[in-house]
Amino acid sequence: NFIINTTNNDDNQIFNHLPKGPSFIHWFSNYLLNYYQLKSSKNTATTSFIDIGSQETVLKWFDQYKSNSYTVLFFGRPMIFTKDIEVSKYVLSNQNIDSFTKPPDESGVMIKLAKNSILISEGDNWRHHRSIISPPFSSINIKSMVPSILLKVDQFLNFIKKNNHGSLDIHSCSTKLTFDIIGLLSMGYDFNSFNSENDKGSISSKQFDFILNEMIRPIRRFSRFIKLPSDFKLFKYLKQLDQIISNAISSRKLILNNNIEDGIEYKKNYLLDYLIQNNIDEKEIIGNINTFLLAGHETSANLLTFIFYLLSIHKDIQDSIYNEIKNIENIDSIPPVIEWVINETLRLFPPAPMIGRSSTKQDILPNGIKIPKDTLILVSVYALQRDSKIWKDPNNFNPYRWRECKNVEEFIPFSSGARICVGQKFALLEAKIIIFKLLKQFKLEYDEKPNYPFTIYQRATLTPKYPVNLLFSSRKQ
Numbered sequence: 001n002f003i004i005n006t007t008n009n010d011d012n013q014i015f016n017h018l019p020k021g022p023s024f025i026h027w028f029s030n031y032l033l034n035y036y037q038l039k040s041s042k043n044t045a046t047t048s049f050i051d052i053g054s055q056e057t058v059l060k061w062f063d064q065y066k067s068n069s070y071t072v073l074f075f076g077r078p079m080i081f082t083k084d085i086e087v088s089k090y091v092l093s094n095q096n097i098d099s100f101t102k103p104p105d106e107s108g109v110m111i112k113l114a115k116n117s118i119l120i121s122e123g124d125n126w127r128h129h130r131s132i133i134s135p136p137f138s139s140i141n142i143k144s145m146v147p148s149i150l151l152k153v154d155q156f157l158n159f160i161k162k163n164n165h166g167s168l169d170i171h172s173c174s175t176k177l178t179f180d181i182i183g184l185l186s187m188g189y190d191f192n193s194f195n196s197e198n199d200k201g202s203i204s205s206k207q208f209d210f211i212l213n214e215m216i217r218p219i220r221r222f223s224r225f226i227k228l229p230s231d232f233k234l235f236k237y238l239k240q241l242d243q244i245i246s247n248a249i250s251s252r253k254l255i256l257n258n259n260i261e262d263g264i265e266y267k268k269n270y271l272l273d274y275l276i277q278n279n280i281d282e283k284e285i286i287g288n289i290n291t292f293l294l295a296g297h298e299t300s301a302n303l304l305t306f307i308f309y310l311l312s313i314h315k316d317i318q319d320s321i322y323n324e325i326k327n328i329e330n331i332d333s334i335p336p337v338i339e340w341v342i343n344e345t346l347r348l349f350p351p352a353p354m355i356g357r358s359s360t361k362q363d364i365l366p367n368g369i370k371i372p373k374d375t376l377i378l379v380s381v382y383a384l385q386r387d388s389k390i391w392k393d394p395n396n397f398n399p400y401r402w403r404e405c406k407n408v409e410e411f412i413p414f415s416s417g418a419r420i421c422v423g424q425k426f427a428l429l430e431a432k433i434i435i436f437k438l439l440k441q442f443k444l445e446y447d448e449k450p451n452y453p454f455t456i457y458q459r460a461t462l463t464p465k466y467p468v469n470l471l472f473s474s475r476k477q
Helices: 024-040 054-064 085-092 109-114 123-133 139-143 146-162 170-187 200-215 218-222 231-258 271-277 282-313 315-325 336-348 399-403 424-441
Strands: 069-074 077-082 354-359 376-380 442-446 456-458 462-464 469-474
Touching: 054 077, 054 456, 085 354, 085 376, 109 200, 109 231, 109 282, 123 271, 123 282, 139 424, 146 170, 146 424, 170 200, 170 231, 170 271, 170 282, 170 424, 200 231, 200 282, 231 271, 231 282, 271 282, 282 315, 282 336, 282 424, 282 442, 282 462, 282 469, 315 336, 315 424, 315 442, 336 399, 336 424, 424 442
Parallel strands: 077 376
Antiparallel strands: 069 077, 354 376, 442 469, 456 462
16 A cells, blocks of 8 residues: 555644645545546446546535635645636736746656647747747638638548448547547648548547556656556657658658648648748657647547537537528538537536646735745636536536626636637637537437446546447438
8 A cells, every 4th residue: 555644734834824625645545546446447327427536526625625725735745726716817827927837747748748849848938839839820820721621520421421320439530530630730641530440540549549548647657767567558659659740740841842732722831831930840840749639639529529418418409509500501600609519518628627837936826825936736627617606507508608608707728828728719610610510410319328427537638538429310401
């Protein structure tokens, strides 16, 4: 057994001024219990409707300590969990970007994947990356991406038609779709995931899935000191991904230098082109492309999965949306209700349910809490967006609440401040198009026969634990 001798926060005089919270033993044992229960649980619906593991525990402790913030001492380092909007805005704000930085990658996996990219860099290095990466995600450039998105969505819909002999795992389908889209738009590389189960796109998305799971394994904290059985597979996958991008760099350089047409409908303004033209080091280019392959397909695939799951069990809402869109052909005329569905799903299932920042100096938070250097602040987006003091019936799926909700500061699914997700506009447009096209052609129904519970857990993002199987019925046009 792994035993750590520590005391409750109430008895620790050094950190006596911090908000009360559970002892480390209590917190860590809950963390391990949730992790291994999810890892070892069988595919039978023996749990409640949604088992959200550590997020459930976070909500419980906010209620138990009757506060918007509580503290856990992690090997003597204070971690403050908070759903205080003023604290959240403070630590994520533009002016405090150098005072609250991203916490270190304890697993070591993210550093190997993202290298010194925009995801993990800080200070002037981060500002340099951001200035280069922002232009490809401008509103004008995003509009030019629509033909390529539509091309891949048509392949996605054809795949469903050809394989519609029973239920399909919408998470697997969405992952292939978003992986193809981000590969094409980030570096002009078509993974072609829907052609075969053994194609390069499908394999690469599975590699990412393995890498993401490695990030959250508790034992990865000790991988600097011991070799793990999974190391060989992990390093093999990382090397293969790097090689795909390295080959794409060589191809794009040839095209750019010789002004060759690449034969793909979306022929300019790839993220890769911007990185090459700004003379970014190849290692950093690979890290940035890996970052966008990760963020661009994982979060979008999960968002689509949650949306289609929620619509499949709320048939009245699904039918209402269909009635609004059935006579619309132009994607420029997509009604606001699609955006409301996206927002409501992001509220219930934010891609990053916890946003971490580490203090680089002593500070005083807006709620008067004095924090020492190296305090880890964990903004619970999940708790903030389900707070009953802010949201009416917070656990209910109600897209129509967004008819009146405008610029809600407690709604931060893409983070906020300087490090707000650079690709959020693209992600929202992509989701709108996919939802619109799918719902016009198919009626969705949740398939309970596989007897999987709808279970989510957190790795790099909030993700389904099991396949989410849906039945697709063709709409008669």
